[in-house]
Amino acid sequence: MAFALPAAALAQDTDSPLRNGAYVAPMASYVWSDDKHMDDGFGGSLALGYRQAWYALELSGLYQAISAGDGNTAKLTGAGVNALLFPAPRLSGLYLLVGAGGMQIKSYPTGGDSTQFSNTFVNAGPGYLFPLKAGRYDFAVRTEVLYRYGHRDSSPLDTTMAPDNFNYVLVNVGFQLPLNRAAAPPPPPASEPIAVVPPAPPPDSDGDGVPDDRDQCPGTAQGAQVDDVGCPLPPPCEAPAPGQKADLAGCAAGDSILLRGVNFEFDKATLTLNAKTLLDGIGDALIAAPAIKVEIAGYTDARGSDGYNQKLSQQRAESVVQYLTDRGVDAGRMTARGYGETQPVADNDTDEGRELNRRVELKVTEGAATATTAPPLAALPAADAAATEAPPPPEVPADAPAPEVPADKPPVP
Known part of the structure; x- marks a missing residue:
């Protein structure tokens, strides 16, 4: 059965969950x-159909039991073909049903249980589908009101009491159940990958690695080591190399500088000329760093007695303090202390080790130095820059009497 109705009038809401596919409708x-x-x-029907957008076609079977005044109950069974038309786009569940079929009537009143005849019928009427959803399954409650007209066929039985034509009004209520589960929603279209653009780094005008908004020392020289606010780190606390100025910038409490080249005459606390030249630069550096206090520490090697070495190292430390005081350094900022042979830094069994153990150190005991204005030292001759003592006294003739040495003062360099 086909219907050629205007597509515009019968256009359906394509979003209807029941618009396409096979279904079964018990009512x-x-x-x-x-x-x-x-x-x-009362009775019931079962329809098997297929819907396509604006129409549906179905086969329907029916059964009805209608009581009569004489106590009998007529039983009507039959089948038919229906067409459902959906004409209203805005009311996607509204439809008009038209159909035709045939039925058999048994136990018609006045005829007894043996009465049986058939008739053909047509029916038509409106209906409505109320969509429902259970998870991903779409179905509907189906309701319809039909007018049915039937015509009795000829029968050899006594049916003279039965009318030739029948008129019924039926109300059907049930479900329309699609035979296909609702498909899973399609995945969203793949979106273009979003390019992640890294944020532009904050400006760093002097290139020291600290952004301008945190840089407290703009204009730092390229390659300079800086702290977390962009200010240059102080230089390491170390002794000046030969020919360089003494600079205590970066020195703080706990730091120690080996004053290599500060030597003394043999077995005395008298500074050599080269030692004084080096101490001139040290004095200028101390004057330029008034916030620090220092200890001048003297050391000897292990030759000679412990007591003698302790006394000699103390005298030598005091000699350095005195020279720096005369140079203009505040004496209250300096202390002198001799350690004798107690803290060797090398092996006292070799000439090289003993030379390293005979030393003077400047130890920062308080404060910190940030800058100096000490002038550069004149370059020292290589022989003067070496950490050596003054040459020993001239040789004494072999036949000269040996000088007396106190028992508690063995020879030391």
């Missing part, structure tokens, strides 16, 4: 009959 019925021999009755 209960209530029947009003105009036959004076029969009362109202």
Whole structure:
């Protein structure tokens, strides 16, 4: 059965969950009959159909039991073909049903249980689908009101009491259940990958690695080591190399500088000329760093007695303090202390080790130095820059009497 209705008039809401596919529709019925021999009755129907957008076609089977005044109950069974048309886009569940079929009537009143005849019928009426959803499954409650007209066929039985034509009004209520589960929603279209653009680094005008908004020392020289606020780190606390100025910038409490080249005459606390030249630069550096206090520490090697070495190292430390005081350094910022042979830094069994152990150190005991204005030292001759003592006294003739040496003062360099 086909219908050629205007597509515009029958266009359907394409978002309807029941618009396409096969379905089954079980329904209960209530029947009003105009036959004076029969009362109202109940029944049911089962339809199997297929919907395509604006229409559906279905096969339907029916059963109805209609009571009669004489106590009998007429039983109606039959089948038909229906077409459902969906004409209203805005009311996607509204439809008009038209159909035709045939039925058989048994136990018609006045004829007894043996009465049986058939008739053909047509029916038509409006209906409505109320969509429902259970998870991903779409279905509907189906309701419809139909008018059915039937015509009795000839029968060899005594049916003279049965009318030739039948008129019924039926109300059907049930479900329309699609036979296909709703498909899973399609995945969203793949989106273009979003390019992640790194944020522009904050400006760093002097290139020291600290952004301008945190740089407290703009204009730092390229390659200079800086702290977390962009200011140059102080230089390491170390003794000046030969020919360089003494600079205590970066020195703080706990730091120690080996004053290599500060030597003394043999077995005395008298500074050599080269030692004084080096101490001139040290004095200028101390004057330029008034916030620090220092200890001048003297050391000897292990030759000679412990007591003698302790006394000699103390005298030598005091000699350095005195020279720096005369140079203009505040004496209250300096202390002198001799350690003798107690803290060797090398092996006292070799000439090289003993030379390293004979030393003077400047130890920062308080404060910190940030800058100096000491002038550069004149370059020292290589022989003067070496950490050596003054040459020993001239040789004494072999036949000269040996000088006396106190028992508690063995020879030391």
